[in-house]
Amino acid sequence: MKIVHVLNGVAHTGNGIANVAVDLAVEQRRRGHDVWVVSAGGGFLELLDNNSVAHHHVDFTSRTPRALARAYRQLARILDEINPEVVHAHTITPTVLGYFATRRRRAALIATVHNEYQxxxxxxxxxxxxxxxSNAVSEAMVRRGVPRRKVHTVLNGTVGSPRRPPLARDDLVDLPPQSILTVGAVSHRKGADLLLAAFEHVLQDFPKAHLYYVGNVDWQHPADVARSKSWADQVHFVGFDAQPQRYFPAASVFVLASRREPLGLVLLEALEAGLPVVASDVDGIPEALDFGRAGLLVKVGDANDLAAKIKALLRLEGDRKSLAEAGARHVATLTVASMTGLYLDLYKSQSAS
Known part of the structure; x- marks a missing residue:
């Protein structure tokens, strides 16, 4: 099967859209399909090339009429050359341009909604x-007026990702005991401020605890607040790390305090690493955590509830271990291979129709 993935870029910056698209493209190629990626490029180009996934450069990020017309012409020319059975779009502009580019071709257009709130x-x-x-995203799209017959759900899978090479012992980061870890952009949507407020409550019972933010600091407010506290040296804004899993083995608890979250690839990676997880009960997070069986769910925006759940896990090693084991069992089913198989089945059903 000839498959073309279309998206804004394949930057190696922790972007979940790029991560999923790259995982799919590489796994599909490994299964013998002819696969291309069309994007503005980025840090995953070498990985794609090493796995014989061809890349065509098209910039979908400029919204001027001239730039959009140019991107459409480039995409149409590429599709004429490849003549694919499936065009798989992962972001909004490639979906719209892909719609017009596939109308005169016998190619099914598949669009994956990674961020429904955009x-x-x-x-x-x-x-x-x-x-x-996630089912939460699918239902949100139905509420937005997409006919239910068009909507399908394929949960993201991260286990077995080609993006994550095995780590050597020297790669791992040492953390103090009672370290709380979060990975992702420091932003309002990710609840960086909520986690900081919860951490202040945690310190009342665990005064030696440390908090690590691993991700780009897109919002300066939490760092400014932390600097004003007497415990400022126990809060660490690490910045982006291309291999955030280096922090997982030494952490005590993983937290994702998001206010909105379609699924959260990093949750799956934390479960895979054997970390107990505390996360917001919002959007697709409950599905990622098997509706509370694979991790603790907290009320969205409630720093007190978040602190209570974190303290409960820090207090009891046995609870941390049992929750981590449940999480590992759950995430074992959310593999790149299973995700790819579901998408291929979907492609085939559309090609046959």
Whole structure:
């Protein structure tokens, strides 16, 4: 099967959209399919090339009429050359341009909605099939007016990702005991401020605890607040790390305090690493945590509830271990291979129709 993935870019910056698209492209190529990626490029180009996934450069990020017309012409020319059975779009503009580019070709247009809360995401209804990365995302798209017959759900899978090479012992980061870890952009959506407020409560019972933010600091407010505290040296804004899993083995608890989260690839990676997880009960997070069986769910925006759940896990090593074991069992089913198989089945059903 000839498959073309279309998205804004394949930057190696912790972007979940790029991560999923790259995982799919590489795994599909390994299964013998002819696979191309069309994007503005980025740090995963070498990985794609090493796995014989061809890349064509098209910039979908500029929104001027001239730039959009140029991107459409480039995409149409690429599709003429490849003549694919499937065009798989992962972001809004490639979906819209892909719609017009596939109308005169016998190619199914699949659109995966990775972030349902984005402005303009309803335009992805133009695709022949709209895929939500969680049931929560799929239902949100139905509420946005996408016909239910068009909507499917394929949960993201991270186990076995080609993006994550095995770590050597020297790669691992040493952390103090009672270290709380979060990975992702320091932002309002990710609840960076909520986690900091919860950490202040945690310190009342665990005064030697440490908090690690691993990710780009997109919002300075939490760092400014932390600097004003007497415990400022126990809060660490590490910045982006291309291999955040280096921090997992030494952490005590992983936390994701997001206010919105379609699924959260990093949750799956934390479960895979054997970490007990505390995360917001919002959007696709409950599905990622098997509805509370694979991790503790907290009320969205409630720093007190978040602190209570973190303290409960820090207090009892046995609870941390049993929760981590449940998480590992759950995430073992969310593999890149299983995700790829579900997408291939979906492609085949559309190609046959």
């Amino acid at each position: 402005r303009g995401v309803s335009m992805m209804r133009l695709a022949d099939v709209v895929v939500g990365v």
